[in-house]
Amino acid sequence: MDVDKNQIEEQTQTKEQGAEGDLHVEYTTLNLGPTHPATHGIFQNILTMDGDYVVDSEQTVGYIHRAFEKIAERRPYYQITTLTDRLNYCSAPINNMGWHMTVEKLIEVDIPKRAQYMRVIIMELARIADHLVCNAVIGVDTGALTGFTYMFQWREKIYDIFEQICGARLTTNIGRIGGMERDFNNEVYRLINAFLNDFPKAFQEFCSLLERNRIFFDRTVKTGPISAERALNYGFTGPNLRATGVDYDVRVANPYSAYEDFDFEIPVGLNGDTYDRFMVRQGEIWESLKIIRQAIDNMPAGKYFADVPEFYLPPKEDVYNNMEALIWHFKIVMGESDVPKGEVYHAVEGGNGEVGFYMQSDGGRAPYKLHFRRPCFIFYQAFPEMIKGGMLSDAIVTLSSLNVIAGELDA
Amino acid sequence: MAEITNEFLLERINQQFGESIRSSETPYDMLTLVIDPAKVEDIMxxxxxxxxxxxxxxTDVCGSHHPDIAGQELCVIYHLQSMENNIRLRLKAFVPVDSPEIPSVTSLYASANWMERETYDFYGIQFTGHPNLARILNVDEMDYFPLRKEYPLEDGTREDKADQYFGR
Structure with missing residues (x-):
């Protein structure tokens, strides 16, 4: 654990214990963050330390709060997609799809199977990218930089696929309300097939680098554990919950976007410690590959968007050459499409757990109220309980294995 | 175990707390109950x-502001989930903006801690019994509740932004 001395403000507190004064305990207050290379994001932890052991901790969040929920109350529906990109920016496409599906649920439109399969492929690629970053960073924090640099190449290849699909890499704004903005071209299929062919070999090397590594065991087994009961009480979802042994996955519990068509397993852990969280994510990467293969093999023919001209942005050629398309384009861009009144909650399985969208619509051009259920924000409050009594270096590894993303934490 | 339906769920809650339930509906297949704010903790x-x-x-706690409903301006929305029965439920409790008090559910759900703080931070709803009801995402010095509807996102006095056709 390499804590930069300059980053740490140390204060020494003295605590008297016992009347004789011979049992003299000194606690140190350690300020970890707000900007610290080992926290991988902007959040502050004020740790009370007894030597190298964490006695207590207090968190401060909100450093990159951007008031998305307020901004969303002024924006037409299609413009909110770009806000969702910036929640969990490691797997932006999942948030995009979650948002599209929320609006589609509100306006009650069925999406063609082809678009659903395309979305599944994109979401699973995003999940692989998200889990790769998380697991590679756990490697870095335990002293294995090689795996990180190796796996980042593959994240780049996933981003190449996104670039080919939608033109963007990180904050993708992928898909549209009502379907996808365009069909996959041949290059997309070529890149996906190359990825499906080459990635498993490379990933297998990464697996053998860490999964049975003695040093990695020592650092991660029984580090930052949490029981299933406490995890549920703390609102854990996603890999962090499954590491405790609860097989809850939104993709299976409330299938969306044709997930019921695919055959895949839900990897679960046993102890809810850092190693189990790591292994659950590793397992999910293999399952995601399985899902993508099935989706590519069984890709249905047909249209990639639903017949909802009042919400689905028409292709640009039509806008320039077709009167009706121009009118719809104009109405959508100016936010003049009528939406029904109502309230809707839709959840998708994000990289870190259940990403939920709760929306109240009063029939206006923007949502009356929009709330993002951000899994990071909810499970991060369990962090003090998980690191209590452990060493500082374990706290760092626990933090990376929780995969707290600052953008999702603060919204 | 027989599958629990929305109707069964509503009936079971009604048996116990019939007088505390003000209305119920099922938008998009999720049972939504408007409940007496004083009874939130008991019902949960x-x-x-x-x-x-x-x-x-x-699953989730959030607020919303409805300035038009006199005496019930603020609303707290809870999303609950029974994983074993795979069913979700939404509870809504309206409180007046003058005394926005509602019992905290932190004793039942540890996850409610930050979610209630967030709701307080943005809407000023006082969760009585909360262990540490402080602002969480905004700065501590802030003296208003920014997600209430009286705070427009854009400066309402600007004339160059006025657009009578598109309702800006």
Whole structure:
């Protein structure tokens, strides 16, 4: 654990214990963050330390709060997609799809199977990218930089696929309300097939680098554990919950976007410690590959968007050459499409757990109220309980294995 | 175990708390109950401890502001989930903006801690019994509740932004 001395403000507190004064305990207050290379994001932890052991901790969040929920109350529906990109920016496409599906649920439109399969492929690629970053960073924090640099190449290849699909890499704004903005071209299929062919070999090397590594065991087994009961009480979802042994996955519990068509397993852990969280994510990467293969093999023919001209942005050629398309384009861009009144909650399985969208619509051009259920924000409050009594270096590894993303934490 | 339907769920809650339930509807297949704010903790405790329902998971807490409804301006929205029965439930409790008090559910769900702080931070709803009801995402010095509707996102006095056709 390499804590930069300059980053740490140390204060020494003295605590008297016992009347004789011979049992003299000194606690140190350690300020970890707000900007610290080992926290991988902007959040502050004020740790009370007894030597190298964490006695207590207090968190401060909100450093990159951007008031998305307020901004969303002024924006037409299609413009909110770009806000969702910036929640969990490691797997932006999942948030995009979650948002599209929320609006589609509100306006009650069925999406063609082809678009659903395309979305599944994109979401699973995003999940692989998200889990790769998380697991590679756990490697870095335990002293294995090689795996990180190796796996980042593959994240780049996933981003190449996104670039080919939608033109963007990180904050993708992928898909549209009502379907996808365009069909996959041949290059997309070529890149996906190359990825499906080459990635498993490379990933297998990464697996053998860490999964049975003695040093990695020592650092991660029984580090930052949490029981299933406490995890549920703390609102854990996603890999962090499954590491405790609860097989809850939104993709299976409330299938969306044709997930019921695919055959895949839900990897679960046993102890809810850092190693189990790591292994659950590793397992999910293999399952995601399985899902993508099935989706590519069984890709249905047909249209990639639903017949909802009042919400689905028409292709640009039509806008320039077709009167009706121009009118719809104009109405959508100016936010003049009528939406029904109502309230809707839709959840998708994000990289870190259940990403939920709760929306109240009063029939206006923007949502009356929009709330993002951000899994990071909810499970991060369990962090003090998980690191209590452990060493500082374990706290760092626990933090990376929780995969707290600052953008999702603060919204 | 027989599958628990929305109708069954509503009936079971009605048996216990019939007088505290002000209305119920099922938008987009999720049972939504408007409940008496004073009874929030009791109802959630029942849902949590009932052996059949087992709503052990608090999915989400958020607020909303409705300035038009006199005496019920602020609303707290709870999303609950029973993983074993795979059913979700939405509870809404309206409180007046003058005395926005509602019992905290942190004793039942540890996850409610930050979610209630967030709701307080943005809407000023006072969760009585909360262990540490402080601002969480905004700065501590802030003296207003920014997600209330009286704070427009854009400066309302600007004339160059006025657009009578598109309702800006």
């Amino acid at each position: 405790e029942f849902l949590f401890k009932d052996n059949l329902l087992r709503f052990r998971f608090l």
